[in-house]
Each structure stands twice: as structure tokens, then as C-alpha cells.
Amino acid sequence: MGNLNASRRNFVKKMAALSAMTTATALFPGILFAETQRNNASTTGTLDWKKAPCRFCGVGCGVLIGIENGKAVAVKGDPNSPVNKGLCCVKGYHSIIALYGKDRLTHPLVKKNGSYVQTTMQEALDLIASKMQKTITDYGKDAVSIYGSGQWTIPDGYVASKLFKGCIGTNNVEANARLCMASAVTGFLTSFGLDEPMGCYEDIDHADIFVLWGNNMAEMHPVLFSRLLDQRLKRGAKIIDLTTRTTRTSKAADNSILFRPQTDLALANAICYELVKKGWVHRSFVEKHCSFRKGLTDMGYGLEDNYQFKDRPKKINYKDYQQFLEGYAPEKVTQLTGVSEKDIRYLATCYGDPNKKVMSFWCMGMNQHTRGTWINNLVYNIHLLTGKISTPGNSPFSLTGQPSACGTVREVGTLTHKLPHGVVMNKTHREHAAKIWGVPVENIPSKPTYHTVEMFRALDRGDIRFMWIQVTNPMVTMPKLKRYRDAAKKEQRFIVVSDVYPTPTTDIADVILPSAMWIEREGLYGNSERRTQYFEQMIPAPGEAMSDTWQMIEVAKRMGFEKQFSYQKETHIEEIYKEYTRHHEGKKHAMPPLSILKSQAGAQWPFVNGKSTQWRFNAQYDSACSNGEAFHFYGKPDGKAVIWQRPYEPAPEVPDKEFDFWLCTGRVLEHWHTGSMTRRIPVLHKAMPKAYVEVHPKDAKRLQIQTGDLVLLTSRRGTIQLPASVNERGIPEMGQVFVPFFDEDMLINELTLDAFCPISKQPDYKKCAVKVQKA
Amino acid sequence: MPITSYLAHPVEGQQQKLLEELLSISHCEALPAVNTELLILITDTRNAGEEASLKIQLESLENLKHLAMVAGFQTPINS
Ligand code: SF4
Numbered sequence: 001m002g003n004l005n006a007s008r009r010n011f012v013k014k015m016a017a018l019s020a021m022t023t024a025t026a027l028f029p030g031i032l033f034a035e036t037q038r039n040n041a042s043t044t045g046t047l048d049w050k051k052a053p054c055r056f057c058g059v060g061c062g063v064l065i066g067i068e069n070g071k072a073v074a075v076k077g078d079p080n081s082p083v084n085k086g087l088c089c090v091k092g093y094h095s096i097i098a099l100y101g102k103d104r105l106t107h108p109l110v111k112k113n114g115s116y117v118q119t120t121m122q123e124a125l126d127l128i129a130s131k132m133q134k135t136i137t138d139y140g141k142d143a144v145s146i147y148g149s150g151q152w153t154i155p156d157g158y159v160a161s162k163l164f165k166g167c168i169g170t171n172n173v174e175a176n177a178r179l180c181m182a183s184a185v186t187g188f189l190t191s192f193g194l195d196e197p198m199g200c201y202e203d204i205d206h207a208d209i210f211v212l213w214g215n216n217m218a219e220m221h222p223v224l225f226s227r228l229l230d231q232r233l234k235r236g237a238k239i240i241d242l243t244t245r246t247t248r249t250s251k252a253a254d255n256s257i258l259f260r261p262q263t264d265l266a267l268a269n270a271i272c273y274e275l276v277k278k279g280w281v282h283r284s285f286v287e288k289h290c291s292f293r294k295g296l297t298d299m300g301y302g303l304e305d306n307y308q309f310k311d312r313p314k315k316i317n318y319k320d321y322q323q324f325l326e327g328y329a330p331e332k333v334t335q336l337t338g339v340s341e342k343d344i345r346y347l348a349t350c351y352g353d354p355n356k357k358v359m360s361f362w363c364m365g366m367n368q369h370t371r372g373t374w375i376n377n378l379v380y381n382i383h384l385l386t387g388k389i390s391t392p393g394n395s396p397f398s399l400t401g402q403p404s405a406c407g408t409v410r411e412v413g414t415l416t417h418k419l420p421h422g423v424v425m426n427k428t429h430r431e432h433a434a435k436i437w438g439v440p441v442e443n444i445p446s447k448p449t450y451h452t453v454e455m456f457r458a459l460d461r462g463d464i465r466f467m468w469i470q471v472t473n474p475m476v477t478m479p480k481l482k483r484y485r486d487a488a489k490k491e492q493r494f495i496v497v498s499d500v501y502p503t504p505t506t507d508i509a510d511v512i513l514p515s516a517m518w519i520e521r522e523g524l525y526g527n528s529e530r531r532t533q534y535f536e537q538m539i540p541a542p543g544e545a546m547s548d549t550w551q552m553i554e555v556a557k558r559m560g561f562e563k564q565f566s567y568q569k570e571t572h573i574e575e576i577y578k579e580y581t582r583h584h585e586g587k588k589h590a591m592p593p594l595s596i597l598k599s600q601a602g603a604q605w606p607f608v609n610g611k612s613t614q615w616r617f618n619a620q621y622d623s624a625c626s627n628g629e630a631f632h633f634y635g636k637p638d639g640k641a642v643i644w645q646r647p648y649e650p651a652p653e654v655p656d657k658e659f660d661f662w663l664c665t666g667r668v669l670e671h672w673h674t675g676s677m678t679r680r681i682p683v684l685h686k687a688m689p690k691a692y693v694e695v696h697p698k699d700a701k702r703l704q705i706q707t708g709d710l711v712l713l714t715s716r717r718g719t720i721q722l723p724a725s726v727n728e729r730g731i732p733e734m735g736q737v738f739v740p741f742f743d744e745d746m747l748i749n750e751l752t753l754d755a756f757c758p759i760s761k762q763p764d765y766k767k768c769a770v771k772v773q774k775a
Numbered sequence: 776m777p778i779t780s781y782l783a784h785p786v787e788g789q790q791q792k793l794l795e796e797l798l799s800i801s802h803c804e805a806l807p808a809v810n811t812e813l814l815i816l817i818t819d820t821r822n823a824g825e826e827a828s829l830k831i832q833l834e835s836l837e838n839l840k841h842l843a844m845v846a847g848f849q850t851p852i853n854s
Contacts, residue, residue: 009778012848013817016780017806019846020815024782024808031811066848076846086845093779093847226843233784252841683777683823687830 023086060527106543150402187376193635206393214365407526
């Protein structure tokens with residue numbers, strides 16, 4: 001037996017070596033290993049390798065999963081995937097272990113007299129359908145809601161939208177992507193009229209300079225960061241890290257520039273000031289392809305219930321814009337931003353040099369921002385002024401956090417104002433959706449209802465009485481958490497939670513449904529670069545666990561919508577995807593057919609004439625361009641992208657005498673969001689077992705705090721206690737602290753503020769004021 | 776019983792030194808490329824704890840510039 005095991009381990013090692021060699025060959029064409037090494041490594045395995053997009057982040061790496069006897073036993077990066085070219089990060093390669101945690105939810109649970117009782121799936125689904133019906137009868141359609149996520153597959157989001165918007169007739173559909181991507185969406189819509197990046201990951205292979213705006217890519221997008229490092233090794237590309245805190249990314253970057261929280265707005269304008277002043281504006285590009293606008297300012301932060309805001313854009317000209325920039329000369333903003341004049345000019349040189357191709361990357365730092373839409377606009381301004389956009393290597397690139405934040409939430413449109421194609425406010429868009437869904441157009445209300453924060457406020461007020469939560473954990477992630485947890489626990493509220501493990505959100509549920517996870521069902525995800533990827537069901541789901549798609553179909557049928565949900569069990573994913581692609585027909589957003597997605601590692605929309613579109617708005621690559629020019633920003637009626645005049649405005653809550661530190665929250669490499677899956681992967685849990693508060697060494701000295709000491713953090717909303725981390729993984733600036741949010745035992749969102757960007761309605765998790773004391 | 780493979784990028788000019796360092800660590804096997812500064816690293820540990828502490832040890836190597844993970848195998852393959 002011992003020998004047998006030893007020979008098996010050797011065999012597995014050979015497979016591991018072979019995978020690495022294949023990846024090295026993809027990354028370094030022509031790379032050679034000694035003949036003996038290759039012969040030793042070559043092997044034919046008995047595993048059945050199947051392709052899938054990774055379960056975790058929005059990079060969307062292609063992985064190959066080794067299946068043996070109905071169990072997933074191995075993961076490797078897919079060398080055929082243009083996303084990761086065979087690489088894989090620590091989360092991706094451990095992902096299969098998350099399928100086999102000891103406390104998987106396998107049977108439905110219904111709360112009776114304060115405790116959970118196991119029931120059958122049929123009974124649980126009957127109960128959900130009848131509760132939803134009764135709530136509609138008693139309180140109206142807008143009293144029921146669904147809250148999903150960017151981890152919903154495309155079919156999950158599609159049936160949710162069809163059921164709630166098309167059949168029930170409420171726009172109470174939201175997803176946690178509101179908490180991470182909404183500012184990116186409104187940034188795209190205001191600047192270009194269409195959502196999602198114009199470029200793609202292949203830009204990395206062409207760019208000379210990468211500027212990371214508040215984006216700790218080394219931990220959050222590790223495989224893409226490996227690709228950046230790779231380009232530095234191969235071609236001497238430069239990495240510039242703009243940040244409020246020293247991170248692993250800062251340490252690996254060529255240049256790390258620290259700015260004060262919220263002042264990225266002023267920094268971006270200062271770069272534009274320099275571009276104009278130095279004559280680095282690409283005049284002909286701007287004249288042909290850009291217009292100028294300004295919007296309302298000083299519009300508050302959404303702290304009050306029922307807060308409303310609608311921007312009123314006004315046309316301005318280049319001269320007005322130039323005049324506005326006068327207030328952002330480097331010597332004027334250096335004090336505010338903490339960035340030296342020299343560094344501001346250096347950044348402008350990087351963007352302004354006509355011989356350098358530049359990629360900007362960002363993610364939560366810019367999106368979780370009370371002026372999130374503005375800062376997205378401002379970074380686009382830099383690329384538009386220099387004409388560095390929509391060409392290989394010149395690319396403003398908004399990264400996404402979740403595997404299908406783009407594919408499901410943004411493209412299917414699982415947000416209150418959205419439809420799969422277009423918005424509920426537009427009659428033609430409603431008619432288009434209603435026709436495909438087979439429902440009367442009057443069913444789809446023309447007014448959006450609640451964005452995420454307001455949806456939970458409505459639950460608190462009693463305007464919403466029924467909420468179905470799928471694939472997300474809002475009782476860890478909502479800002480100002482206590483209010484929303486108390487809301488969910490109120491009498492006369494009915495909460496359904498579909499998930500794979502118990503979480504603080506299942507704790508507040510009236511019914512818990514066990515979900516099939518990732519490769520236990522069939523599905524599709526869409527990643528940051530407009531790439532849709534398909535995965536088949538590879539292993540059985542445990543117990544009675546069922547896909548979120550099928551849970552909703554079952555409930556829809558029980559509510560009398562058999563006609564609209566007449567999909568067959570064996571073929572429903574194919575049927576749904578086919579139906580969904582009808583919403584996006586046309587050159588601007590055509591989706592790839594399923595047969596293509598089954599045969600390769602995804603494809604990028606617009607998928608036209610059998611080909612992915614890598615660079616949108618560039619006539620050389622994008623067949624939707626029709627103005628006869630080199631570029632066509634066809635999302636806007638005049639075909640021009642907008643350069644926005646957006647000023648610096650302060651954060652709603654800044655440190656003062658009593659609460660004298662900034663609090664920034666975020667993620668860590670090892671854990672996926674709230675840790676409900678990755679904390680059940682022993683190696684990841686051991687590597688990062690609990691949350692902590694990072695304190696600057698000088699602040700720590702002053703407060704007599706050492707690593708491991710317990711620290712009390714207090715904001716106006718609550719207090720929590722955490723161990724200190726001084727001079728370890730990340731180092732915040734003086735007067736700032738950082739806490740990751742993955743740990744349900746140390747809920748940092750008890751402290752955060754539910755202020756949001758008035759345009760995107762995305763909360764700011766990066767800035768509020770706290771007090772720091774040794775416990 | 777994790778077996779993992781990585782691409783290990785040495786600090787410029789230090790491929791040989793890195794190879795020696797890696798070979799001296801238990802649970803590690805390393806294969807150098809012959810025409811590129813890159814090594815393939817295979818780690819074979821008994822449990823998650825051992826794997827985590829090995830990761831810390833690897834991160835402290837002076838001649839290692841960057842480690843990129845490629846494949847991971849979790850359980851022995853059944854016959
Ligand atoms: S980078 Fe993201 S998508 Fe790629 S393997 Fe890691 S977690 Fe998965």
C-alpha cells in the first residue's frame with residue numbers, strides 16, 4: 001500500500017510538473033527544459049480534465065478540473081485560456097476544496113418557533129411561493145424583492161429578472177455588485193453611453209506603463225498582476241502604484257505614490273492640468289471624438305432615507321474646461337493630496353508621452369467612493385485627452401471583483417433600473433424585453449424602485465416584506481450593518497436565503513435553501529474583459545441542493561408562470577442562454593453562441609461574424625463603428641465620448657478630534673469576499689485565520705500597540721475589537737487604519753458608513769472616521 | 776496531501792543560486808529552464824499546515840523574485 005501511494009504521488013508530481021512546463025511554454029515561447037526533465041514529466045493521466053472559469057474572482061481565469069469517481073480532485077490553470085495562459089492563484093487552485101466543507105447545506109431548513117427544522121425541497125419551494133403570493137396580496141408587488149450577486153451565473157440572473165420584472169411586475173431586483181461595480185457602470189455610461197471596458201487583457205502585452213489607481217492587484221487580481229510582472233521582465237514595462245496604503249502591490253511596483261483619501265479626484269484633475277499645459281493633448285482626437293460636459297455638484301451623500309438625485313449635465317467647451325483645470329495646478333493640489341509636485345508632473349509625463357502606451361487599472365478604490373462616478377470619469381478624461389484609448393496597449397481598464405459581476409449583473413441587468421437590454425425607463429427597451437419574455441409590456445414598471453442600500457432601508461421601514469437573497473452574504477457586507485441586521489429580524493418580514501454554507505445571512509433567514517455550487521450545476525460567467533465562459537455540470541450536488549436557476553424556475557411555476565418558465569430540466573441552461581442572447585442581438589452586443597463557448601475558453605462580446613471583439617469603438621476591430629472615422633463612440637447619440645468637468649469634493653465623514661483616524665476596509669489574497677467558502681479551505685484559513693487592524697508603526701508606538709495586541713476601533717456607529725498588525729502585510733499611512741472584511745467574527749461593517757455616490761448609489765467602504773484605542 | 780507546481784522567477788542572474796536554495800528545502804523539487812531565467816517548482820507536503828509554513832519559507836528567499844502558481848492536486852488519486 002505504501003509503495004502504491006508513493007508511486008501515485010510520483011505520478012501526480014509528474015502531472016504537476018507537466019502543467020507548469022505547458023504554462024511556461026505558453027508564457028515564454030521557445031523556452032526549453034532539459035530533455036530528461038520533459039521525459040520524466042510527460043505522462044498520460046487517468047483524470048478526466050474539464051474546463052471551467054474559476055469560481056472566485058472577476059479575472060475569470062480558465063481552469064481545468066480533474067474529476068475522478070465523481071469527485072473533483074485537482075485544479076490547474078488552463079494553458080489554452082487567453083486570460084491566465086495556464087497560471088492560477090492560491091484561491092483558484094484550492095477552489096475545489098470549498099465544495100467539500102463538512103457543514104455544506106444539503107437540505108432545506110425552515111424556521112419554526114425560533115429553531116430550524118429540516119424539510120423537503122418541494123415543501124420549502126411551496127412555502128416560498130405561497131409566502132410571496134400572500135405578501136403581494138397583502139402589501140402589493142413592490143413589497144417583494146430579490147437580492148443576488150455577481151456570483152450568480154448568467155442563467156440565475158436572467159430568470160430572476162424575468163420572474164420579478166417581467167412576471168410579478170416589480171423592479172425590486174438588486175445584486176451585491178451595487179456594492180462593488182455600480183460606479184464603474186455609471187462611469188462608463190456617463191463617459192461613453194455603454195457599459196464595460198473597451199479594451200481587453202491583451203492590452204497588457206502591449207502597454208509600456210501600468211498605472212494602478214487604488215488597486216492592490218497583487219492580492220485582488222493576482223494572475224493579472226503576474227502578467228504585468230511578466231511584461232516587466234520581458235519588455236521592461238513600468239508599474240506605478242497610486243495608493244493610500246503601502247501594500248504588496250506597492251512593494252512590487254517600480255514607483256509607489258501615496259495620496260490622501262478622497263483626493264484622487266484632485267490628483268486626476270492635476271494630471272489633466274499638466275497635459276493641457278504641456279501641450280500633450282491629442283488635439284485632433286479630442287476635436288473629432290470628444291465633447292465636454294459638467295454636471296451638478298455638492299449633491300450630498302445619500303445618508304438620509306429616500307434620498308433622490310438626478311444629474312443635469314450641461315454642455316461646456318474646451319476653454320471652460322481649461323479654465324476649470326486652473327484650480328488644479330500641481331502647486332495648488334500638492335498640499336491637499338499629499339503628492340509632491342514632482343510626482344504629479346511625473347504621472348502627467350507617463351500619460352502624456354506620445355511614444356508610451358498606458359493602461360490604467362482600478363477596482364474598489366475608485367468604485368467604493370462617494371464620488372465614484374466622478375473619479376471614473378476623471379480617469380477616462382486622461383485617456384481621452386491623450387487619445388490613449390481603444391487601441392492595443394492604451395486602455396483605461398475597470399477591473400471587476402466577482403466572477404460574473406459583468407456577465408450577470410451588468411449584462412443581464414439585475415439592478416432595479418436595468419433590463420437585459422437597456423433600462424426600464426425606456427419604452428422601447430421595455431417592449432423589447434416583454435416580447436422575448438412573453439409578458440404584456442405593462443407588466444414591467446417604468447420606474448426603478450430601490451437600489452441596494454435603499455432596499456434594505458425599505459425592509460427596515462416595512463415597505464419591503466419579503467426578500468430572497470441568493471449567493472451573497474449581506475449580513476457581513478452591508479455598511480452600517482446593525483441597522484440592516486435589525487431590519488431583517490423585524491416581525492412581519494420573510495427572508496429566504498439560498499447558499500452553500502451557513503453564514504450570518506442564513507442566521508436571519510426564515511427559509512434556507514441549499515444551493516448547488518459552481519461545477520455541481522451547469523452555467524456561465526462573464527468576466528472583466530467582456531468574456532463569457534461556460535461550464536458543464538461535472539459532479540453531483542450534495543443532498544437536495546439545487547441550482548439557484550432551478551429554484552427560481554420551480555417557484556415561478558408555482559406562482560402561475562408555467563408558460564414563461566416552461567424550460568426542460570435537461571436543457572434549461574441552453575434554452576435560457578439562447579433566449580437571453582436574443583436581447584442582445586446586433587453588432588454592439590451580440591453574444592457568442594453556446595456551441596462556441598462549449599468548445600473554447602470563452603469568447604468576447606460583441607461576437608460578430610464568428611469573432612470576438614477585442615477593442616470596441618475602434619473601426620479596425622469593432623464592426624459596430626459606422627461613422628467612417630478611425631474611432632466611433634457609438635454609445636452616445638453624437639458618437640463622441642464625454643470629457644467631464646468634475647471637481648474635488650471632500651468625503652462625508654472625515655477624522656476629527658474624537659474620531660481621529662481614517663478607516664479603510666478591503667480584502668486579502670487568501671479569502672474570497674466574506675470568507676464563507678475560503679475559510680472552509682484549511683490551507684487558506686490557516687494562512688489567514690482572522691481579521692486584524694493595520695496600524696502605522698508610529699501611531700502604534702504612540703498608542704503603545706504591538707502586533708497581536710487587542711485594539712478597540714470605534715466609529716459613530718459601533719465598536720469592535722481586533723488584534724493589531726504593525727509593519728506586516730500592509731502599512732497604512734499615519735492617521736489611517738485598514739481592516740479586511742472577510743471575518744464574520746469581527747464584523748468591520750458595524751463601523752462603516754452607508755454614504756454612497758449619488759449617481760451610482762454605491763457605498764464608500766474606504767473612508768469613515770474611527771477612534772483607535774489599545775483594549 | 777497537497778502537491779503544487781509553480782513558476783519561480785529568480786532575481787536577475789541568480790537562477791543557479793535559487794535552484795540550490797530550493798533544492799535544499801525539504802518538500803521541494805525544482806527544474807530549471809535551460810534558455811530562460813525561470814524554474815519550475817514542485818512542492819509535496821503532507822498537510823495544509825506544512826504547506827502554509829513552506830509558503831512562508833519560500834517567500835523569504837532572497838533570490839526569488841516572484842512565484843506564480845500553476846496547478847494543485849489535493850488528494851491521492853484512487854486506483
Ligand atoms: S486570479 Fe481570480 S480567477 Fe484567477 S485563479 Fe485567482 S481567484 Fe481565480
